[in-house]
Amino acid sequence: MRGLAAFEKYLDVFAVTERELARRAFRRSPQCRITVAEDRASDELLGYAVTVATPFTYDLKPTVTLKELFVRKVSRSRGVGEALVRAVAAQALAVGAGRLKWDVLAGNRRAEEFYRRLGGQRVRKWIPWGMDERALAKLRGHPSPSRSRSTRPQKSRGREK
Numbered sequence: 001m002r003g004l005a006a007f008e009k010y011l012d013v014f015a016v017t018e019r020e021l022a023r024r025a026f027r028r029s030p031q032c033r034i035t036v037a038e039d040r041a042s043d044e045l046l047g048y049a050v051t052v053a054t055p056f057t058y059d060l061k062p063t064v065t066l067k068e069l070f071v072r073k074v075s076r077s078r079g080v081g082e083a084l085v086r087a088v089a090a091q092a093l094a095v096g097a098g099r100l101k102w103d104v105l106a107g108n109r110r111a112e113e114f115y116r117r118l119g120g121q122r123v124r125k126w127i128p129w130g131m132d133e134r135a136l137a138k139l140r141g142h143p144s145p146s147r148s149r150s151t152r153p154q155k156s157r158g159r160e161k
């Protein structure tokens with residue numbers, strides 16, 4: 001995970017520790033599922049995939065999100081990444097998922113090529129949006145008086161996310 005954090009350049013805010021990961025991923029109701037690829041002879045970890053599931057969406061089927069995928073540099077181009085994604089695909093089907101989704105860091109062309117080769121495609125229908133902690137706090141702390149009275153929450157229109 002640290003390797004992926006370095007690759008995607010968020011090491012400065014990377015907070016996952018072995019203890020926290022064990023606590024979150026290996027409890028009775030795990031917060032994520034981790035699939036690892038190991039070298040049979042040496043037991044060495046070659047790569048991993050982390051998935052999280054949204055139990056249901058508009059079609060009542062779960063959405064599985066591939067949160068992280070990483071293969072150690074020395075182990076790349078040997079099919080490890082493909083094996084991990086195949087395993088994740090089988091897991092998704094096993095829980096009745098209607099889709100698998102993931103984000104690719106802008107500019108990571110090789111990953112795009114890799115996913116395309118496996119049958120993935122860029123989803124153009126949705127544009128990822130978000131709010132960081134600062135924006136959340138700002139919104140909570142300073143509701144705009146002119147807008148908050150007139151702006152009601154919109155009725156859900158059966159969005160995919």
Ligand SMILES: CC(C)(COP(=O)(O)OP(=O)(O)OC[C@H]1O[C@@H](n2cnc3c(N)ncnc32)[C@H](O)[C@@H]1OP(=O)(O)O)[C@@H](O)C(=O)NCCC(=O)NCCS
Pocket residue numbers: 004007068069070071072075076077078079080081082083103104105108110111113114
């Ligand atoms: C993307 C990644 C998981 C692919 O794993 P892998 O084990 O190399 O994948 P495979 O061996 O099954 O397939 C390799 C193919 O993936 C593509 N590829 C993507 N990124 C690559 C990289 N950094 N190095 C080599 N090949 C890469 C190439 O098309 C490659 O084909 P080639 O071997 O003919 O050049 C791996 O390169 C990786 O961990 N990259 C850094 C992290 C990353 O980009 N993660 C995805 C986040 S969205």
